[in-house]
Every structure is written in structure tokens, then in C-alpha cells.
Amino acid sequence: MVDTGQQSVRSEAARHGVAGGTAGAPYEGYEAYEGYEAYEGGSPEAERLRFQKLTHELMRMQRYSDGTDGSGAPRPLRAFRGEAALGVENARLRFRDDLPPELCVGYARPGAEYPAVVRLSSASGSEGYGATPDLRRLAVRVQAGPEETHDLLATSFPVSHAADAHEFVAFAKATAGAGSTVEKAFGLFVRLPLAVGWATADRMRRNLRIATRHTVGSLARETFWSRGAILWGPAGPVRYQLRPAPGGTPAPPPDGGDPDYLHRELAMRLSTGDIAFELCVQRYLDDRRTPVEDGSVEWRESDAPVVPVAVLTVPCQDLDGARARSAARRVEQLAFNPWHTTEEFRPLGSLNRARKAAYEAAAAHRLGLRLPAAEQRPTTLLPVPVRAALDLPVRAAFDLPVRAAFDLVDRCVPWHRLPAPLGLLNPAALGRTLRRLGLVEGDDAPGAPRRPAPAGERPRVASPFAP
Structure with a gap:
């Protein structure tokens, strides 16, 4: 892990808590319970300033389009998430009658039932929701009262490929702007190791590959993990997961040729019965076995x-x-955020604290804010002289045969079954993987045809802090 100079604030937090900050500060109105968290620089304020710099770096790489949705209305920014296979407003969350007493906190009460909004999607920014290997996401908004909501966000892999916010940003910067096999190799096997170390880079590449190679037969039969921890009142930190409830029809063999397969499968399943997930928690033990x-x-x-x-x-x-x-369209307009909750259930850990800053920056852009013109420069992966050299005919002579070779290999062996170095150098496959993680989108993805960026746009790199 990168040495970020983290210091524990157990004793100070226990004595004084965390002071409320200005509007938009990641820690406003919250306390650091029992010292489970360690802030960079030794204090919430010092970490907040560092995260502001990280978010600024991300937004320099982020490109937003100023188009419309076809009706003349501004098109909302959706760079942080993929196409939805399900969006409903009539779900229900009911707590168990035998809820353990130590977990009875806030809205979590035995037998309590609340209306909920549910969104199931892929992590890719591409259109469609077929059965191709991908990382999947589940977002739930629980309406616990007239002015009290709780957002639960989870993905179909139990851990993040990055340990903390700095590793997330390092990965995004290392892969931003990669258009050719040479650039991708340089980013993943040179820039990333230089930023985080070889062992960490290898772990990030391995987790990325494993997380996105799973083929889904039905989203109703998948398990989704929170990855990061949240506070559960006096019970301390927990990680949660939503797993298929006992019973239910097993997932059928996926139809890889149907780009709308996952939506159609859910529609058929819901036409004959309910879909149910168990909300489960794992409780914190210690920093070694259950790190926050x-x-x-x-x-x-x-x-x-x-x-x-x-x-x-x-x-x-x-x-x-x-x-x-109509309900699905309304769900698409919602901005799910793990910080949409109460103090008793606030998110914990570096990634969650950084996600707050990133979500707020994205919300600012949805409201039409922009970075200064001086910051609207494309983020390049290689130094200018190197990129210029790669643009020579020699680059095409090297790149085209490699792409053709991988096209032939793809017909016989799935990319994720290749040795890691070969699989990650596969242009089309790596492009899909980076889109699924929300790191690049559309034509900017590795392996996608290059096109000139419209005037005023920047290279598009979505927030790495999505669930």
C-alpha cells in the first residue's frame, strides 16, 4: 500500500469527536467513533484538503458532454454508473423480527418495514445489459421517514481493486488517455508500478481481472457487497451484503447473444413472482482481519x-x-450516494470519505459548474515526445498486427483465461474492463476507435469511487 502518512486519532476522537466543518466538508456533523478510522495527516481537516487535491486531479481528467436528452432538456451526467437493467420504486425493506438487540439502531428495528427504490445495473458505461462478463451494481434507497433516507450501494465483487483513495487515483491517472496497446502497456506495467509499487500494481491488475470475468445468469441470483464499511451505531463498523433470499428459481443459462438479456430475465421472473434479497452484515473484529x-x-x-x-x-x-x-426513468434521475444516510450509519474508511468529495464534485458539474479554462487540458498518458513518436507510421506498423493477433485469439480463448500480462494487453477486452470500472467511457476506452474530441471537452475518466 502507498504510504500516505496516516495516523490514528483514537484518543483524540474519543475525547473530543470531530468538529463540524464548512458546507461540503466530508466530516460535517459526524464523530469518529471508537477510533476505527485513521485520517491522512492525522486529522479530518488535513485529510479533507488532501482529498480536495485528489478530486481536482480526477476532475481534470473528466470529460462532460453538454448535449441534451432529445427533449431539449440538459442531459444529466451519468459518468459514474452503467446502464440499468432494473429501476423500480415499489420495493420494500423489512427488518427481521429476531433482529439482534445490539443491531437495533435508528431505523433498524425489529419488524420495521420501509418503502425502497432499487436499481440494478452493470458497472460499464456502455449501452445494453447483456450477459457478457462484467461487474454489476445494486443501489437501494430506503425511505425511513419523511426526511430520512438511507442509500445502500453494493457491487458483485467483495473487495475493491484499490486499498485506498490514492491507489484509486493512481490507477485512473496511469490508464487515462490510453489508446494503443503500447500506451496501455506503459500505463499498467510502468506508470502504475512507479506510482504504487510493483506488488500493489500486480494486486490491482489481478483484482480487476477477477472482478470482471464473472458471467451472470440472473441479477436476482447474484450477491452484492458493500466493499467499504459503514457505522452501525454503538455496534461499530460493519460491511453489508445483499444476497438472494432462500428459495427462488435458479438462474438460467445466460443468452450471450441478447444485449438486453438481463432485463428480459428480470422481467420474466417478476411477471410470475417477487424477487427477494437478504440484507446481511458482518461485524468488525480488529484491524487485521476486518480492516476499515x-x-x-x-x-x-x-x-x-x-x-x-x-x-x-x-x-x-x-x-x-x-x-x-415511467418509474424506471425517474429512478435514472436519482443520484445514489452512500452518504445519503444518518450519523448512526455513516460510511467509514478512506475510500468512502473520498467518495463523498467525488460525489459532491460530480453534483457540482451536474449543476453546470466547470473547472477554470486553464485546467481544461486533455490528460495524456505518455510524455509529448513519446506520443509524437508513437504517432509515426512505426506505431501503426506495431499496433495493427497486435490487434489482429488478439482478434484471432479472442475467437478461441476468452481474454480473462489468458495469462494476466496477455489478457491486460488485449485492446478490446481491456477497453471493456476499464469501462466497467467507470474509469473511461465510450470512444475513449482502449481498443475503441479514436475520434477527435469536440471542442471544449476533456478526456473522460469517471470517478473511481463508485461502489
């Missing part, structure tokens, strides 16, 4: 048993009816 600050470490169930606390139910309905489609 390291998002790349799995909380093993053998160490931290899974405790079911509630059931999320999506009721039987016609997903293709007019009412359901």
Missing part, C-alpha cells in the same frame, strides 16, 4: 460471520408496462 481503511481486504465469513438483518423485496410486476417504464 483498506478496501482491498475481504472480510472473510470464517472470521466475521454473516448476520441476516432484513429482507429487500421487489414485488411481482410488469416491467415493460407504461407505469413501470
